[in-house]
Amino acid sequence: MCLVSFASCEKAGTELSDLMIIQGIGVDYKDGLYTVTVEILNNEQSGSPNGDSVSENKTKIYSMQGETVSDALRLLTTKSGNLPLFAHNRVVVINENLNEKTIADVLEFFVRNYDSRASQLLCVSKGKTAEEIIRAKLFKDTVKSEILENLLTESYNRSLVPRVRVIDGVNALQNKCGGLCIPAVGIMRNGENEDYELLGCAVYDENGIISGYLSNEEAEGMAFITDDFREGFLTQELYTNEFVSIVINKSKTKYDVFTENGRLKYRLTIDVSCDLDEVSVMEKKKSDPEILRDIKLSVAQGVSQRVEKTLDALQGPEGADCIMYYKLLQLENPRLFKTVENNWHDVFSSAQTQLRVNVTIRRAGEEILKDNETV
Amino acid sequence: MKQRVSANQFYFALYLSVLSTVFMYLSSPDIKVSQTDSILRPVVFCVLSIVSVIPSMIVVRKHRQLKKERKYIEKTPFLKIIALFYGVVFFFSLVKTFARFDLFVSSELFPNADMTLFLACIVGVCVALSFLDIGALGRASVVFALVVASSTALVMLSLSQELDFLNFTPLMENGFGKFLGEGTLFAFQAMEIGLITVFSTQLEGDVEKGFVVWSVLSSVTFAAIFFFVVGVLGGFADTQLFPTYTAVSLASFGLLERIDALETAVWILCIVLKAALFSLAIIKSFHIAFPKLSRKITGTALFIVCSVLINFISSDIERFSFLSSDFLTVALFILSTIILPVCVILNMRRVKPVEKLQEDI
Amino acid sequence: MNIPIICGETFFGDFMKSRDDFLLVEDVKEMSLGAVNKSAVENGRIIKEIFGGSFDIVVKKGYCAGKCVVFANCDGLCDSMRICEAIINPMLRFQGELTKGYELDYICTHLIYSTEQSREKDLSSAVMMLLRGCLLVFLEGESECLVLGVQHYPERSIQEPDTGVQEFGAREGFTENIKTNLTLLRKKICSSKLCAELSEVGKQSKTRILICYMQGRVEKEMLLRVKRRLEKLEMDTVLGSGYLRKALDTKAITPFTMVGQTERPDVFAAKLCEGKIGIIVDGTPFALVVPELFVEKFQTLDDYINRPYYATFMRGVRFLAFLISIFLPGMFVAIGLFHQEMIPDDMLFNIVLMESNTLFTLTMEALVIHFIYETVREAGLRMPKSIGHAVSIVGALVIGDAAVTAGLIGAPMLIIVALTAICSLVSSDLYQPISVLRILFILVGGFSGLYGIFIGGAVLVVVLSSMTAYGVPYLAPFSPFRWKFLRDSIFRTSTNKLEKQIFRIKNLRK
Incomplete structure (x- = not known):
């Protein structure tokens, strides 16, 4: 009897039914107050114990205000009556207008909270508040944070934007030299409904404040530079009005840092391996042995253009060292790094990059290729 | 009758015990765990442990030579005083282990729960296990080692996808001297070396060779763990109280994410074993110091005092800071591995051959 | 089943001593009947007396070569036909003369037909042999009696055993004899x-x-x-x-x-x-x-009959089933209460939906369903076989459907318990510890999560490690680790290798 009473009365742990499973968090800041919007799974649906169908919404959305993120989230318990579980949070959306506060302040809660995972994704709301992103009216009853997470993950898998987790955010901002590129998301109209869209990246400078944005095109080169390329597509004009589409399935970047005439120089050697997807050239040209060389040249140019665009944007007035150039120098030449550490922003802006792209065509569809030349 | 334990099994137990130090490695503002130096610090540990174990090894050898005289040695008043010191040193180490575990549990595992009962239960379990003696603990450690090693290897395998070479830093950025100091401080946490003297009469087999293997294997394991902590977390490691735990929380196997709870549960095996070993050492030491005191009474008293003390320390983080201060760590290590074993050797030298002793009686 | 005598060393020893209806071992003294009397009739009388006139104790008097002879046996334990034809009939019909001084020898060698023969001087021992189904023959004037093996116990035939069922093994099992x-x-x-x-x-x-x-x-x-x-x-x-x-x-x-x-x-x-x-x-x-x-x-x-790879696989399955049967319910309770982060997102949502409408807490739910399961099992074991199906149907309906529909327990817990129950039957020898440890681990998991379960597991391993019988550690060859003996442990190597180094238990001694 004692055991039975103990088992039923002892309030150890949290019952599953008392949990509030948080799926997404949006953070806005206005007039000295944080507005935190959370999307939680609706586990109070009228379901049966054997999990039969339910008729209510899948998720609920709450917004609270407080002087800190933690302060605002505490109000959540009083609103729903359940205990928040951050462990399943998929994404944290930060308002782009969080200029008065640094991103580090926002991340402080997630770093300190034992429950939240360091791998949850970060993104910035562009043109909308974080609350609007979380409350977006999507076309069907679904978990919005899951859709948002899928968008960010897929974009990362296609090497369009970097993957930024809480841990990456903290790591980048811990060093006074490094900046951070966080994917930016917005909302677009789709008939009566709304859809999420990717709007490039927000560039946070060394102080953790947004200094500018990279467009989708400008952000595409990031993966090549940081050697975090997963898979990507490239369409290049091969000849006039004749195009080639390729799938880049592998890319490896090697670095070399050196000084020349007192200027810091980086040499990036990018080895790209790709498959031909579509070659829309005239039939008689297809048999031309030179075409392979031209495709490779074209791909190399395409990759170079992407990288250069990204470098131009990041080394420009609204840029920051989001590509870890400082870290490369620190590892390569710690002494030199110490001398330029305090003036890194300027050094980075003036640093030169030499680019070398090696292209290998792995598969060519129905055509047999004779060799894999280096361009 | 005292249980005997093979040297290999004993070192298995010590290996798990010393691993718990790394699993619950505490970040400190002075020593940055995110630096690549962390991976090399175990080298200092390896060298230092081999040097510091020499007195304990002499004790083991002497005990084997003086088998007949052993019971007379245990009756000498000087040894009783040494045993008392040993008891106190290991008591501090035990309290420190539990206090660190309490901090770990209350910060990472059950932040909202009242830990009083949980901690008391663990202390009770560890003291109870120590009654089963070193033979059982040694044999059990082989099974534990299998579980811990396989789960740690799996986590490392999973974390290998998260490694980023840009997280590493230049080696010995702050100079060799500082690196050596940090490494030495890290090595001084291995209080387990002192246990060799306490259990010297129960060890069988090649103790010296086993220790070298233990030392090298421990160092390699530490280095591997720190390699993953640094490579996966980078600077983030310095923001975390228990960086090893945070690194593990990033591991995932397909659908299974956040397996840190499972991994930390496995680590608890190491902590339980460590606490049981130390409890046994304390009970054994006090039994030599006060032969009339029964082991059960010593164990019960240890359980009560330890539970109360840990809950006292648990309520204020500053008390814990004192307990884990560098000074105390160094003092306890030197006392248990150098000074006290040397005293034991000196005491043995004073003992006459057994024939002479019998004549005296 | 009544066991009237309790060992004096038990905890209740002193308590029992004070009760008249219990008899302690110290009180049971061997009642010595002394030597066999020279009077055959007197021996017959004593035997009848000590058995209190039990109807199955047959004492028959007769004459052989003019001498009084008494036969005593326990009806039901002997072959009556054999007694009559091979022993009583030849003796009573004998008209000759027994060799003087060697009467019993003569009877054994010339008169009766029995392969098992012995003599007993002590009457108590003779009575004991009577109880083992032997026939006692007392001859007037002899200080010892003949003990003849004519046993014929009511016996079950050799059948295939119900426990330890083998797929390819022999179909015969031990009997009660x-x-x-x-x-x-x-x-x-x-x-x-x-x-x-x-x-x-x-x-x-x-x-x-x-x-x-x-x-x-x-x-x-x-x-x-x-x-x-x-x-x-x-x-x-x-x-x-x-x-x-x-x-x-x-x-x-x-x-x-x-x-x-x-x-x-x-x-x-x-x-x-x-x-x-x-x-x-x-x-x-x-x-x-x-x-x-x-x-x-x-x-x-x-x-040892199957191929080594399959034997190894099945041993692995059995070991896994053992672990599941002990730890799974406790782990489910622990994860559900303390480590929800471990459950994948979609699965967690479904589990939460199913568990949110149940009456009990997760720990209580696990205990209740295990109690129901153990009760149904025990009832199935003890009840007459004729109503076995009825209990199975009720058990299946109560646990399987009604309890879930009524909201007493959630479907996930039901699946866990069903899986656990099946796993616990894989190694039937371990069923007793499994069923008790499982409950303990549910309580520990409900109190302190996975950490409690692993601490409990650690205690279990240390206790098992501390077990040694006659110098052999219980966990051998794993702990202490003996590489050589792993060839026939959880793994099973080829028969050739096993034959090369034949396993002896003494090699595993510490």
């Missing part, structure tokens, strides 16, 4: 090295036991210790082999036992060949084997 069991064993091991020593246990029941071993393979010290322990056993009645476990087990406070039990002669023979000691107890088909290792609980005879 000690002689039949020894015969079955001899059939398996046709060797002069097989030794079966007869002994008796139980002050009152005088149960016969056979201590079996293979000479040259068994370790003498181990054998001596087993014998000593059995001799020291102070029990009044021994009605089954389980009664001897207490004497043979070396560690009292543990849910596991180092005394194996089998109903199969082939398994028993295999264990003896490994140098173990077997004990066959009269009146029970379950024979004991000491010492038994933990790893043996996962081995079956089929493993």
Whole structure:
């Protein structure tokens, strides 16, 4: 009897039914107050114990205000009556207008909270508040944070934007030299409904404040530079009005840092391996042995253009060292790094990059290729 | 009758015990765990442990030579005083282990729960296990080692996808001297070396060779763990109280994410074993110091005092800071591995051959 | 079942002493009847008297060559036809003269037809033989009696045993008859090295036991210790082999036992060949084997008939099933209450939906359903077989459907318990510890999560490690680790390799 009473009365742990499973968090800041919007799974649906169908919404959305993120989230318990579980949070959306506060302040809660995972994704709301992103009216009853997470993950898998987790955010901002590129998301109209869209990246400078944005095109080169390329597509004009589409399935970047005439120089050697997807050239040209060389040249140019665009944007007035150039120098030449550490922003802006792209065509569809030349 | 334990099994137990130090490695503002130096610090540990174990090894050898005289040695008043010191040193180490575990549990595992009962239960379990003696603990450690090693290897395998070479830093950025100091401080946490003297009469087999293997294997394991902590977390490691735990929380196997709870549960095996070993050492030491005191009474008293003390320390983080201060760590290590074993050797030298002793009686 | 005599060493010893309806071992003194009387009639009278006139004790008086002769036997334990035709008839019809001074010898060699013959001077011993189914023949003027083996017990035929079922093994099992069991064993091991020593246990029941071993393979010290322990056993009645476990087990406070039990002669023979000691107890088909290792609980005879890869696979499955049956419900409770982050997102949502409408807490739910399961199982075991189906249907309906629909328990917990129940039956020898440990781990998991479960697991492993029987560690060859012996543990290597280095239990001694 004692055991039975103990088992039923002892309030150890949290019952599953008392949990509030948080799926997404949006953070806005206005007039000295944080507005935190959370999307939680609706586990109070009228379901049966054997999990039969339910008729209510899948998720609920709450917004609270407080002087800190933690302060605002505490109000959540009083609103729903359940205990928040951050462990399943998929994404944290930060308002782009969080200029008065640094991103580090926002991340402080997630770093300190034992429950939240360091791998949850970060993104910035562009043109909308974080609350609007979380409350977006999507076309069907679904978990919005899951859709948002899928968008960010897929974009990362296609090497369009970097993957930024809480841990990456903290790591980048811990060093006074490094900046951070966080994917930016917005909302677009789709008939009566709304859809999420990717709007490039927000560039946070060394102080953790947004200094500018990279467009989708400008952000595409990031993966090549940081050697975090997963898979990507490239369409290049091969000849006039004749195009080639390729799938880049592998890319490896090697670095070399050196000084020349007192200027810091980086040499990036990018080895790209790709498959031909579509070659829309005239039939008689297809048999031309030179075409392979031209495709490779074209791909190399395409990759170079992407990288250069990204470098131009990041080394420009609204840029920051989001590509870890400082870290490369620190590892390569710690002494030199110490001398330029305090003036890194300027050094980075003036640093030169030499680019070398090696292209290998792995598969060519129905055509047999004779060799894999280096361009 | 005292249980005997093979040297290999004993070192298995010590290996798990010393691993718990790394699993619950505490970040400190002075020593940055995110630096690549962390991976090399175990080298200092390896060298230092081999040097510091020499007195304990002499004790083991002497005990084997003086088998007949052993019971007379245990009756000498000087040894009783040494045993008392040993008891106190290991008591501090035990309290420190539990206090660190309490901090770990209350910060990472059950932040909202009242830990009083949980901690008391663990202390009770560890003291109870120590009654089963070193033979059982040694044999059990082989099974534990299998579980811990396989789960740690799996986590490392999973974390290998998260490694980023840009997280590493230049080696010995702050100079060799500082690196050596940090490494030495890290090595001084291995209080387990002192246990060799306490259990010297129960060890069988090649103790010296086993220790070298233990030392090298421990160092390699530490280095591997720190390699993953640094490579996966980078600077983030310095923001975390228990960086090893945070690194593990990033591991995932397909659908299974956040397996840190499972991994930390496995680590608890190491902590339980460590606490049981130390409890046994304390009970054994006090039994030599006060032969009339029964082991059960010593164990019960240890359980009560330890539970109360840990809950006292648990309520204020500053008390814990004192307990884990560098000074105390160094003092306890030197006392248990150098000074006290040397005293034991000196005491043995004073003992006459057994024939002479019998004549005296 | 009434066991009137309780061992004096038990905790309740003193309490029992004060009660008249319990008799302590110290009080049971052997009632010596003295030597066999020269008066045959007097012997017959004493026998009738000590049995209180029991109707099955037959005492018949007659004359052989002019001398009074008394026959005494226990009806039902003897072959009556054989007694009449081979013993009574020739003796009573004998008209000649018995050789003077050698009367009994003459009777044995010239008159009766019996293969088992002996003589007994002590009347108490003779009575004991009577109870074993022998015929006692008292001749007037003789100070000893003839004891003739004419036993014929009511006996079950050799059948396939219900426990330890083998797919490819023999279809015969031990019976309740000690002689039949020894015969079955001899059939398996046709060797002069097989030794079966007869002994008796139980002050009152005088149960016969056979201590079996293979000479040259068994370790003498181990054998001596087993014998000593059995001799020291102070029990009044021994009605089954389980009664001897207490004497043979070396560690009292543990849910596991180092005394194996089998109903199969082939398994028993295999264990003896490994140098173990077997004990066959009269009146029970379950024979004991000491010492038994933990790893043996996962081995079956089929493993040695199947291909090594399959045997290894099945041993792995059995071990996994054992772990699941102990830890799974506790782990589910622990994860559900403390470590929800471990459950994948979608699965968590479904589990939460199903569990949110149940009445009990997760811990209570687990306990309730296990209680229901154990009750149904126990009822199924004890009830008459004719109503077995009815209980199964009720059990399935109550647990399977109604409890879930009524919101008493959630479907996930039901799945967990069903899986656990099936897994726990894989190693039937371990069912007892499994069922108790499972409940403990549910409580520990509900109180302190996975950490509690692993601490509990650590305690279990240390306790198992501390177990040694006759110098052999229970967890061998894993702890202490013996690489050489792993070839037939959870793994099973090829028969060639096993034959090269034949396993002997004494090699595993510390």
